Amino acid sequence: MDLSHPALHPRIHCDKVSADGYDITNLVSADLRVRARGFRAEYFIKPPVNVILSFPFHIHIHRIDIDPCVGSNVSLGLQILTHSATSIENWLVDSKPGSTCASLNSTFNPETFNLVGKAFLEERKFLCFKNNRYSPRRPFVGKDFTPGTLDGNAYISNLWQKSPALSRVSHLMVRIVRTQNASIPVLRSVRVYGQPSATCDKEVISLVYQISQSLKSPPNESTTISVQSPPSKEEKVQDTARTLLKGPSEESPGIPLEYLDEITHELMALPMMLPSGHSVDQSTLDKHSQSEEVWGRPPSDPFTGVPYTRSSHPIPNTALKVRIDKFLLQEGKHLGNVGRTVGRRTRSTAHTLATANQNTSHTETAHIQQAPSTSNAVLSSAQVSKCHINISNSASTSNHAPKVSELDTSQCIKDSSGQSENKAKRYSNVHACAETSDLRGPCRKRPKVTQDIQTKCKPYSGSHEEALSQSLDAALARTLGSIPAFKRRRKEPTLGQVAASSLVNEDNNKLHINKGIHGNMTVTAGATGSSCCKCSSPAAQNSCNLLQLPCLHLMCRRCLLQVQQDRVLICTLCQKTFQTGDVVNVHL
Amino acid sequence: MASMQKRLQKELLALQKDPPPGVRVDEASVTKSLSTWQVDMDGAPGTLFEGEKFQLLFKFGPRYPFDSPQVVFTGPNIPVHPHVYSNGHICLSILTEDWSPALSVQSVCLSIISMLSSCKEKKRPPDNNFYVRTCSKNPKKTKWWYHDDSV
Numbered sequence: 001m002d003l004s005h006p007a008l009h010p011r012i013h014c015d016k017v018s019a020d021g022y023d024i025t026n027l028v029s030a031d032l033r034v035r036a037r038g039f040r041a042e043y044f045i046k047p048p049v050n051v052i053l054s055f056p057f058h059i060h061i062h063r064i065d066i067d068p069c070v071g072s073n074v075s076l077g078l079q080i081l082t083h084s085a086t087s088i089e090n091w092l093v094d095s096k097p098g099s100t101c102a103s104l105n106s107t108f109n110p111e112t113f114n115l116v117g118k119a120f121l122e123e124r125k126f127l128c129f130k131n132n133r134y135s136p137r138r139p140f141v142g143k144d145f146t147p148g149t150l151d152g153n154a155y156i157s158n159l160w161q162k163s164p165a166l167s168r169v170s171h172l173m174v175r176i177v178r179t180q181n182a183s184i185p186v187l188r189s190v191r192v193y194g195q196p197s198a199t200c201d202k203e204v205i206s207l208v209y210q211i212s213q214s215l216k217s218p219p220n221e222s223t224t225i226s227v228q229s230p231p232s233k234e235e236k237v238q239d240t241a242r243t244l245l246k247g248p249s250e251e252s253p254g255i256p257l258e259y260l261d262e263i264t265h266e267l268m269a270l271p272m273m274l275p276s277g278h279s280v281d282q283s284t285l286d287k288h289s290q291s292e293e294v295w296g297r298p299p300s301d302p303f304t305g306v307p308y309t310r311s312s313h314p315i316p317n318t319a320l321k322v323r324i325d326k327f328l329l330q331e332g333k334h335l336g337n338v339g340r341t342v343g344r345r346t347r348s349t350a351h352t353l354a355t356a357n358q359n360t361s362h363t364e365t366a367h368i369q370q371a372p373s374t375s376n377a378v379l380s381s382a383q384v385s386k387c388h389i390n391i392s393n394s395a396s397t398s399n400h401a402p403k404v405s406e407l408d409t410s411q412c413i414k415d416s417s418g419q420s421e422n423k424a425k426r427y428s429n430v431h432a433c434a435e436t437s438d439l440r441g442p443c444r445k446r447p448k449v450t451q452d453i454q455t456k457c458k459p460y461s462g463s464h465e466e467a468l469s470q471s472l473d474a475a476l477a478r479t480l481g482s483i484p485a486f487k488r489r490r491k492e493p494t495l496g497q498v499a500a501s502s503l504v505n506e507d508n509n510k511l512h513i514n515k516g517i518h519g520n521m522t523v524t525a526g527a528t529g530s531s532c533c534k535c536s537s538p539a540a541q542n543s544c545n546l547l548q549l550p551c552l553h554l555m556c557r558r559c560l561l562q563v564q565q566d567r568v569l570i571c572t573l574c575q576k577t578f579q580t581g582d583v584v585n586v587h588l
Numbered sequence: 589m590a591s592m593q594k595r596l597q598k599e600l601l602a603l604q605k606d607p608p609p610g611v612r613v614d615e616a617s618v619t620k621s622l623s624t625w626q627v628d629m630d631g632a633p634g635t636l637f638e639g640e641k642f643q644l645l646f647k648f649g650p651r652y653p654f655d656s657p658q659v660v661f662t663g664p665n666i667p668v669h670p671h672v673y674s675n676g677h678i679c680l681s682i683l684t685e686d687w688s689p690a691l692s693v694q695s696v697c698l699s700i701i702s703m704l705s706s707c708k709e710k711k712r713p714p715d716n717n718f719y720v721r722t723c724s725k726n727p728k729k730t731k732w733w734y735h736d737d738s739v
């Protein structure tokens with residue numbers, strides 16, 4: 001059985017200071033998440049580091065499983081020492097178990113420990129010390145008491161056969177004597193399997209048996225342990241060359257080839273589509289143009305060597321990015337340390353973004369249906385137009401598109417998620433919008449944005465409670481009005497002419513920016529709308545793909561073909577001429 | 589560093605699985621360190637170097653694949669070729685300024701084979717004696733003047 005299980009309250013102690021959050025008590029913590037974090041010494045600590053596990057009773061060791069890798073740190077040299085105290089306080093029987101961190105008595109010193117095993121790893125590996133002479137005694141026999149089978153990759157070392165040193169152990173010391181590349185001494189997990197020693201009292205044995213039975217009852221207990229104990233299978237970066245020769249199945253299991261950068265063979269965080277059709281990561285391109293600069297050459301396509309031009313340059317491969325992100329969200333936990341732009345914190349955003357994207361059409365219809373049911377539509381429209389003017393003001397003053405776009409993104413997400421909820425929920429959601437938007441929005445949000453939101457929300461915040469007490473609908477409409485619900489506004493016939501014109505422009509802008517940001521595109525919006533500048537049908541309606549002219553205005557394919565036939569390649573908005581080769585596809 | 593390891597790993601596997609004709613990676617050399625490879629090479633049949641065996645030494649810097657590897661001929665037999673100096677240094681533009689991260693060990697080997705194959709007359713480069721006496725150990729430190737654009 002697992003004698004280091006938190007239910008048996010083993011005490012653990014380390015003679016060196018540990019890093020914040022990586023305390024030695026993590027190894028025996030009952031909290032699985034804390035336990036998974038493991039132990040890491042403070043960065044200035046050098047080996048040897050002694051970690052001492054003390055047990056409430058004498059134990060007979062069967063096997064010791066050690067995972068010596070935390071993050072990129074690996075403890076390579078490990079020694080196992082045991083100590084057999086004649087009398088030990090049994091905190092399982094005598095008193096309530098206190099803290100797991102034992103303050104070892106002062107008489108204790110490392111000299112009393114017997115060395116029973118040591119191992120020197122050459123690479124990241126799971127480590128297992130085995131006692132070949134172990135034989136289970138009643139009642140600790142049977143499948144429940146045998147430790148799980150080991151991963152084939154584990155390094156197995158035998159414990160030396162010194163009878164009392166293994167069969168009657170009160171303290172177990174794991175000494176870290178060497179680390180990889182002089183990194184920090186670490187331990188991910190230490191599990192000690194065995195049984196109470198033959199010298200233990202009957203009551204102790206029966207108590208331990210009871211505890212082990214109670215542990216067994218939740219069926220997933222053993223599985224969680226076995227999940228915990230196997231080594232990190234995701235290890236892909238093998239440092240020594242020997243392991244490489246084993247075969248391709250070793251590394252990056254299951255990552256589809258198309259998600260890997262063709263040059264570095266790493267998972268792409270920001271896939272860019274090159275003019276030559278290959279997709280590589282942005283960081284690769286940066287490095288490449290850096291080394292090209294050494295030779296005094298402009299940035300070029302690494303595959304063809306053709307320098308980038310205005311019309312032919314890397315563009316973000318958003319479709320691939322979406323697929324990689326989806327893959328990471330699903331498989332990320334098995335992959336370990338891969339570069340990613342979706343993380344724990346942004347994950348919720350990514351989800352929201354995804355749903356927002358899927359629901360765009362749905363939301364639109366919801367908007368239209370909603371409009372008549374809102375009793376104070378006129379009021380809300382007035383509020384909204386005010387709000388929109390606010391936005392356009394801030395847009396014009398800041399003249400920095402991304403800033404506004406971030407703000408808008410967060411609000412649009414909010415908006416669409418709010419719409420898809422039921423009414424009451426939506427209300428609360430929307431109310432929380434101002435406070436939470438800086439959390440929910442893209443992670444590189446700047447304080448300036450929150451400021452903008454606050455200033456915008458000011459006019460409503462004062463009378464909001466009043467409005468709420470009078471009528472839920474009115475309050476709702478008002479609060480909703482503070483959000484740029486631009487799609488509905490376009491349908492409103494009651495809107496003032498001035499507001500409408502500025503609105504539509506602004507809306508288009510936002511739609512454009514919003515989508516752009518969603519796809520991680522870095523399109524600078526400028527004064528572009530998302531509608532064709534000739535037939536002014538928005539992209540969402542005619543489902544025709546838009547193309548961007550060099551003057552940053554958009555034109556739908558149909559109009560462009562027409563224009564091309566007439567041989568007047570002039571932008572209808574700014575009257576600038578352009579070449580057919582300069583037109584780029586825009587993916588909204 | 590890690591990215592370089594991964595890339596080299598992939599290239600090694602690819603080269604072992606599907607090597608170009610006449611090219612073999614010396615696995616013993618790779619076992620010691622991934623950043624130094626020894627590649628055995630046969631002279632292509634039907635050329636002046638038919639039946640000869642050469643050894644190439646690849647050294648990869650930490651910036652590989654963005655930085656070109658050091659490639660020299662080693663071993664007892666160094667091809668007598670107008671672009672190969674008697675100390676093993678190779679005058680080949682893709683090994684210095686025309687390097688691209690899209691190139692690989694395999695493509696370098698192929699380039700060298702094709703360079704050898706296109707040889708019409710076995711002779712050393714004209715400035716061989718001077719160069720061998722004065723050059724740096726690292727061929728990448730040399731400022732190459734490419735006399736011949738035919739290869």
